[in-house]
Amino acid sequence: MSEPLLRAEHIARSYGRRRVLRDINLAVAPGTLVGIVGENGAGKSTLLRILAGELRPNRGTIARTGALGYCPQMVLLNDTLTVNQHLAYFRAAYDLTDLSYAETLIARLGYQQYRRMPVGALSGGTRQKVNLTLALMHQPGILLLDEPYQGFDWETYLHFWELAEELRAKGRAVLVISHLLFDQQRFDALYRLENGQLTRLPTERAAPHPQTEEV
Amino acid sequence: MSSWSRYATAARFALVEQARNRFALGLLLVFVPIWDGLFAMLISAAPVAFKLQSTGAFLQVNGHDLTVLTSGFNAITLIVAFMIFTVTRRNAAFDRRLALAGLPQPVAIAAKTTAIIVASTLVSLYAALIMEAFWRPESFGAIWLGYLLDALIYGALGLLLGVLVSSELAGFFLIIMVSLMDTLLQAPVENPLANKDFLAAFPTFGPMQVAVSGGFGHGVPGGSILFAVAWFVGFALLGLAIFWRKTRIWRTQAMPSLPAAQPAISHPA
Numbered sequence: 001m002s003e004p005l006l007r008a009e010h011i012a013r014s015y016g017r018r019r020v021l022r023d024i025n026l027a028v029a030p031g032t033l034v035g036i037v038g039e040n041g042a043g044k045s046t047l048l049r050i051l052a053g054e055l056r057p058n059r060g061t062i063a064r065t066g067a068l069g070y071c072p073q074m075v076l077l078n079d080t081l082t083v084n085q086h087l088a089y090f091r092a093a094y095d096l097t098d099l100s101y102a103e104t105l106i107a108r109l110g111y112q113q114y115r116r117m118p119v120g121a122l123s124g125g126t127r128q129k130v131n132l133t134l135a136l137m138h139q140p141g142i143l144l145l146d147e148p149y150q151g152f153d154w155e156t157y158l159h160f161w162e163l164a165e166e167l168r169a170k171g172r173a174v175l176v177i178s179h180l181l182f183d184q185q186r187f188d189a190l191y192r193l194e195n196g197q198l199t200r201l202p203t204e205r206a207a208p209h210p211q212t213e214e215v
Numbered sequence: 216m217s218s219w220s221r222y223a224t225a226a227r228f229a230l231v232e233q234a235r236n237r238f239a240l241g242l243l244l245v246f247v248p249i250w251d252g253l254f255a256m257l258i259s260a261a262p263v264a265f266k267l268q269s270t271g272a273f274l275q276v277n278g279h280d281l282t283v284l285t286s287g288f289n290a291i292t293l294i295v296a297f298m299i300f301t302v303t304r305r306n307a308a309f310d311r312r313l314a315l316a317g318l319p320q321p322v323a324i325a326a327k328t329t330a331i332i333v334a335s336t337l338v339s340l341y342a343a344l345i346m347e348a349f350w351r352p353e354s355f356g357a358i359w360l361g362y363l364l365d366a367l368i369y370g371a372l373g374l375l376l377g378v379l380v381s382s383e384l385a386g387f388f389l390i391i392m393v394s395l396m397d398t399l400l401q402a403p404v405e406n407p408l409a410n411k412d413f414l415a416a417f418p419t420f421g422p423m424q425v426a427v428s429g430g431f432g433h434g435v436p437g438g439s440i441l442f443a444v445a446w447f448v449g450f451a452l453l454g455l456a457i458f459w460r461k462t463r464i465w466r467t468q469a470m471p472s473l474p475a476a477q478p479a480i481s482h483p484a
Contacts, residue, residue, distance in 0.1 A: 021377070052315055053465045076312045080235040093318035095216050118235075123276075134316075138269060144221035 011060035022196030038193030066141020079120025225326035269436035303377025335366035359427020371450035
């Protein structure tokens, strides 16, 4: 059994007196697609922000290996900058030697014609594609996605699953957090976030990568 | 990429953003000449007393010229603070995303500081040039320096409010109130009490001393420059410290059993 790319142990987080996360334990193995489903207000975004390092848990530890890709729930772009300028900016952030994989992503998502346009002038669907490109362009070891389907059009949705399957095949991992999980058969592991804890749900996928499990 | 080229990229985009703030640029182009021109038309040349802090002496200066100078302070403080505030507040979440992606905080901080310095330099140069249309001071450099110092102070204030105040309207009101209190109280024509000692603690005091002293041919007081720089550094450090806190990423533990780097993967054709 290979080492997980991400391991969270006994994560707890409160906002004032409200305990949002009580005891989260999760290990995400290489080559897996993991889904976490929870109702609105269950603490999904809090959990993802903690896993990404944006928020500090009150208790517990997180260990991660490899680069992180983070696709936030909101499309987080800078409206005044063009697509190309976003690529250059995130190239500097990720410290990449070139943009070859970003070029590949843009070609596959099919929005080359908008590269010189400020992203504020793009349609919602194209902005989602830029958002996804920025999360993937450095070929992360683990990709965290918060409610990824919300703004996807059908075409982007299909591309998303193609890319996710490719990452999986390359031994990377994808963690999706959502209030609705479509295509449950695609996931290697599914959890429900409820009362601040994760419960494993049955999965239909014949699991060639059964390493992801609760710890 | 080297730290330098990462900084160059971040600073370039911080400046691109300022350049694309069309409303602020429009305000700058139209508001400064109109504001200066209105005061130039309305205020007479009757002499006004202005206390020079460096010597303690009262200068008797042309009221018209002094008012044109002070109206420039009023205009640039509002515009620079507005420019930096708008962009800082709007990009709070985007800046955090860049930090999560690995943009080092010192690089982001240096880029923000660069944007303030460059924007202040250009806005103050433009305001000093416009003022020349209404009054030819003894030293153009002193006027520009005075405007630059005040623009820097208000640029840093814009940054501080941008990281501190979440409501755009609240930020604008604060900028307008602070600028009004500060620049109007320093102007002897609008405020007969302008030479009172307690006003020497206000942000625009130093820049005003530099511009009036140099503009009317009495040299540039070094102490006033330092005083203005202290205001700039104070606001900037406070704003950048809050920015640093808000873009802080909690590093996760490294896994000792695995190598830190992932093996490279081949690109799909």
